[in-house]
Amino acid sequence: MGVGFSKKRKHESVNNASPDSSPPPKLTYKQPRTKHPLPPPQFPQLPKPIQNLHKGPILGKPYVDINTMYEIKRELGRGTFGITYLCVEKATGREYACKSIPREKMDNNPTEVMILQHLSGQHNIVELKAAYEDRKKVHLVMELCSGGELFHRIVAKGKYSEREAATIMRQILNVVHVCHFMGVMHRDIRPENFLFATNQQNAALKLADFGSSVFIHQGKVYKDIVGNEYFVAPEVLKRSYGKEIDVWNAGVILYTLLSGVTPFSADTDKGMVDATLRGKLDMDSEPWPSISDAAKDLVRKMLTYDPKERITASGALEYPWLKEAAEASDKSPESAVLIRMKQFKTMNNMKKLALKVIAESLSEEESKGLKHMFNNMDTDRSGAITFEELKSGLSTLGSPLSESEIRQLMDAADINKNGTIDYCEFITATMDRYKLEKEGNLFEAFQYFDKDNNGYVTRDELRQAITEYQMGNEAAIDEILEDVDPDIDGRISYQDFVTMMRSKC
Template sequence: MGCCASKSRDLEPRYKGHRSGGGVGGGVHYQKAHEPVVQQHKVQVHQAHQLPEKRPAAAHPEPHPGPKPFVPARSPKHVLRSDTILGKPFEDVKQFYSIGKELGRGQFGVTYLCTENSTGRQYACKSISKRKLVSKNDKDDIRREIQIMQHLSGQPNIVEFKGVYEDKQSVHLVMELCAGGELFDRIIAKGHYSERAAASICRAIVKVVHICHFMGVMHRDLKPENFLLSSKNENALLKATDFGLSVFIEDGKVYRDIVGSAYYVAPEVLKRRYGKEIDVWSAGVILYILLSGVPPFWAETEKGIFDSILQGEIDFHSQPWPSISSSAKDLVRKMLTQDPKKRITSAEVLEHPWIREGGEASDKPIDSAVLSRMKQFRAMNKLKKLALKADVDGNGTIDYIEFITATMHRHRLEREEHLYKAFQFFDKDNSGFITRDELESAMKDYGMGDEDTIREIISEVDTDNDGRINYSEFCTMMRSGTQPGKLF
């Protein structure tokens, strides 16, 4: 998307939160894995644009007790409108920022490039339409997301939160601009890859998990798409974005709502009884993909993916695993332990000999097939994301779900008319095929791809190799998980 703002969906029909929406290496310096250096400086935000300040994190790694109930900050000079969400008078974001080109869009809003009028610095502005925040839960969710972003802001591997504004139509979140793009795109563009590179990436991701848990936050939706690079520089930082499903950890509470993205969801989430250990599981899934190019649990249907997760059988026999070090496989096993009580913690991950800086991870190149599989996996997800931007319900929503792999709205995709409407979103001339030109046009409209990505998508989905995507191929792609036959 080009900014530290992304979007994803939960696994239940009832929305658990809207989305705001990664370079490798870099991150928080640790004296000990269990004693993270937490940056406590305050974010410089105009006070009128900030939610109530959170109290500083404790000096020891105990869970943050969570925020106090959101109390609107009433100004003696203003009478609050009944339709306010943030509990403060309306203000025009354009008084402080010049709004530029669109960077991306999702379920609840559009992200723009913006420039601060007083400094000329560039940021990302996510404008969320208030008419789409229809329920009390929707409004509570956006308040909580803003509070969590404000609470975590200042950490090197977490997107910096600048401020929030509200007017009659929208809530505007201003945050750090991440111009380096998505994690997988950077890996693929470099064209060479090693266990040491994978260890560096995973280390940065687990540092984010560790900081979140130290500061009393459970992320609940870790996946590669939620990590962007701060810039195009070689040493750019990996930044965690999208805290729309994150919650403040409450002592003793057992969480039961099903959230996350299908490939990355922990088994205890599917069993509706979980805690912060789910973030380590998700990071373990990402590590498996970094080393092999495919997720550890896949199937031709979403239900099959969930069944595979619950069975917990991890494939270490197919290529490239025989050539991957035993130390790397040991860490993957420990992160993907079924029993959350026996699963390795984020602090223990950072102490593992394979992932430590200067540790056992080899600089020997990994099989080039891994990058090819990663490209296919990325391309499929991008096409699904784009296809689901079709307004199949006719309600004005840009996309009724963002990723088929991130939702439990299976009943919608099982309805033929919804799939056909999504297909027609691409097939502008009603020829019965999605051509390269039609795909390119749609992707450019949403700023979602380049020539290589379009070529990858056509190659992956076009099973009869006629250079076009027919309706049958489209349905197979939309209803499936990762196709193992094509990846191995």
Template sequence: MNEETSRAPPSQQRPSSAAPPASRARPTTRKPATSVLPHQTPRLRDHYLFGKKLGQGQFGITYLCTHKASSALYACKSISKRKLLCREDYEDVYREIQIMHHLSGQPNVVQIKDTYEDSMFVHLVMELCAGGELFDRIVAKGHYSEKEAAKLTKNIIGVVEYCHCLGVMHRDLKPENFLFDKPGDDAKLKTTDFGLSVFYKPGQYFYDVVGSPYYVAPEVLLKHYGPQADVWSAGVILYILLSGVPPFWAETDSGIFRQILQGKLDLESDPWPNISESAKDLIRKMLDRDPKQRITAHEVLCNPWIVDDRVAPDKPLDSAVLSRLKHFSAMNKLKKMALRADIDNSGTIDYGEFLAATLHLNKMEREDNLVAAFSYFDKDGSGYITIDELQQACKDFGLGDVHLDEIIKEIDQDNVSLYVYIWSTSNNPTFLFNPST
């Protein structure tokens, strides 16, 4: 399980239907909480054996663990309590646990098994998803068609409808949060990471800006949104599944947001002439900028392209789609890896504490975090990060199979210097590496 930094600092997750966050100053006299769970629990290690690290995020690390009594394998997400700075932070973690229990039983949601707490950590023992991420699985399989994209979309939007029926908004739907439970053709696609999810009531609106740059809905950027924002995010995933690239993109966060708010939805250039009109019609309805006009999750599930096996063609999509999908996924991993370096209170590099590619407009880290990230990769202090240094970092982060030379060669068609940027809120991008050195 790949537990990425997909959640804002918990103290920034204050949902409200009354007023924007700026008008809701938090009391400073509240006594800090000391525990997340309302009851004491046994010791985790009395029941589970810890194995290798599976992933690392801003607030915790996910490990492979083995249940001593049954020898069954699970994933354990251990959240550091030193990152929880106030009572509301503890409440947010407890809400994530409550939501996972609330959604248990849905076959395409990662199941939570046990929860433990000690003086240092809160441990969430969950179903192990050993089949890899959504895009990685598609690329590895090779053969890929509209019909398969329709099946994946049905699973994804099925989870969205289930969440909405139970009064839950996910708020961070993106490909990285969809994992297969096992290798093999009979694997189930599972939704994970409910760290940004919230309970909501009909007619309730939210104002805090959370999500991920490519997938965030326009009404979220405008700070007035409801559950329809999840449908937009699912529509972005569908667009990428059929084309290999996101519908709205730019070189900076601010550029992406401008495109989301104002950019034209391209359904004309390659590969769209070869995509069925039914698929394109569904995408238009899911990516309607007006959330009141946007199709609902239930309506997506009733769409002929999803329901009727004869509508979505089974012929392989153009190989260029798979190639773009492969490189989009790989570059996302590199950006996340670059942005997973931060400086913690002890002055040491703590990988996973930075915000990765996830957007949290309420609070972004300062430029010194970017310097820390750059310094980690720039081993020789030359001021440039070479391909060799980045390749070594890939291995350190378990991404040894990323072929940087191929990615750079395909992107850098004119053989000029290529720079990969760390995005910053100052809109002054800092280059990460120059492959010509």
């Protein structure tokens, strides 16, 4: 029966640059069915040119004709929510994948876009370059992965050796752990949604397609049916589940990698549901007698029927078999959280204060993932992150640093210099760059400095702002003006300010 999947397969949304010379195997997967609150944003009155732009209901940004910037090439794949195309950026000639989603399929809910933005910069997750909206569709321009799906490699290869399976599984579990730490439940972890960055045998895996994903609400019980019948966790079928379903999905992948077949299968939908609800694992048939007890033990822990007893992604990553069998890289990639904190450390004080103003105005919806990250760091629930908590949190994300490096990050994020990082300071230092694309956010931050509302920030206004937080002296002000004031006229225009805020440093 091959790899244990059924004989038909509906097309899924993929990001796959390799045209197949022959059709892929026909396999059917069921499509998915359908403590520190921030104040709501009080946006200032915007300039008339900004007010008059027609904005889309999904992204809240002006409409854009994507064809003016990208040449849309061949179709790469299609799924429940949209079609993915190969596209070429006209200005640079670089290739990307563009997922085009009809607006009505997003139900005026930009969750997939917000999640991709929130996770931006994280290794093993397909990177979102930009998001655009026109009057009919939302277009997500993403990193192009040319190595194809993990699904196709499993079909071609059959079962994997323990070392090969562990190497793949370590990447899968790492991305599940990071998603959970950053407050995201994927809800559709399966081989089709993992893409290889290149055609190389040891290419990095990238998780894609966050169309079923949600931000995690602490204590919420999820009830909607999601995922695929071969991978769905039993608690999803019972309509009462949480983030533990992602680990079950990953456990099904591990079982398949080691044995060449999926653990639960039947000829009918009802049979599949019944098999999953029984949750009985076959570890007696070939090739299981020749597979190590340690590998089988991890499979059992990941496919534990009771989600409360199931191993977590972080726990699985520490499991001895996975650590010993996986081909360890020389250096683990840095987490998105660490990358953002390092970038924040190098920013000038004006930009740091502007980011704080933006952080204070974020809506609850915009700060969901950030709040979850903060709570994961603030282990004693004191409302502030200590040095030891920051050290532990970064270590959990696979970012080992020296104490002096952590101290530097701590000092940069601790804007009020009280020795800890409060909630607002944390999201100031770790928010994704896409928050800076919103004109309203930038204009409100500019107004914080422009006290007389004349359209410019003067030296005196800059001094007043950074003195309030004891963030610099005259030399620091000179440095800011030198960096941000290209006209050398001693004042910073709104456009100068926007350019500074959207720069990487």
